Amino acid sequence: MVELHGNIWRTRCTAESVLGENDQVPLPDIPPKCPRCGEPVRPDVVWFGEALDSETIEIAFRAAGRCQLMFVVGTSAVVHPAASLPLTAGQAGALIVEVNPDPTPLTPHADFSFRGASGEILPALDTAWRKFSKSKE
Numbered sequence: 001m002v003e004l005h006g007n008i009w010r011t012r013c014t015a016e017s018v019l020g021e022n023d024q025v026p027l028p029d030i031p032p033k034c035p036r037c038g039e040p041v042r043p044d045v046v047w048f049g050e051a052l053d054s055e056t057i058e059i060a061f062r063a064a065g066r067c068q069l070m071f072v073v074g075t076s077a078v079v080h081p082a083a084s085l086p087l088t089a090g091q092a093g094a095l096i097v098e099v100n101p102d103p104t105p106l107t108p109h110a111d112f113s114f115r116g117a118s119g120e121i122l123p124a125l126d127t128a129w130r131k132f133s134k135s136k137e
Contacts, residue, residue: 002060006045015039064089073118077104
């Protein structure tokens with residue numbers, strides 16, 4: 001798994017970029033403070049307008065180019081470079097499964113496109129796959 005957009009359960013110091021754990025709920029201080037230097041910390045996530053980490057996106061594209069199956073779940077499929085990952089996988093021969101309430105720019109490129117809430121569609125796909133797998137034994 002590649003945490004392309006970061007992890008909400010980590011913090012990053014705004015002064016030193018030191019990573020920490022976001023395990024204090026509710027937060028004792030607003031904004032939370034870095035235990036090392038006292039400066040504010042923020043969630044270790046990529047916000048709109050910020051660039052993705054170049055090494056992380058490179059890892060994601062390499063993985064997309066090698067995968068055999070990619071689930072694309074709950075995305076608008078319009079924010080790049082992440083929106084290009086399924087296209088990269090598809091061009092490399094991967095099966096693309098889209099799960100989303102509405103059609104997206106990816107829909108015409110997906111091998112399977114399921115409309116609905118991921119919390120309903122994904123368990124149904126899991127159940128169907130388990131039944132199919134057992135019938136092949």
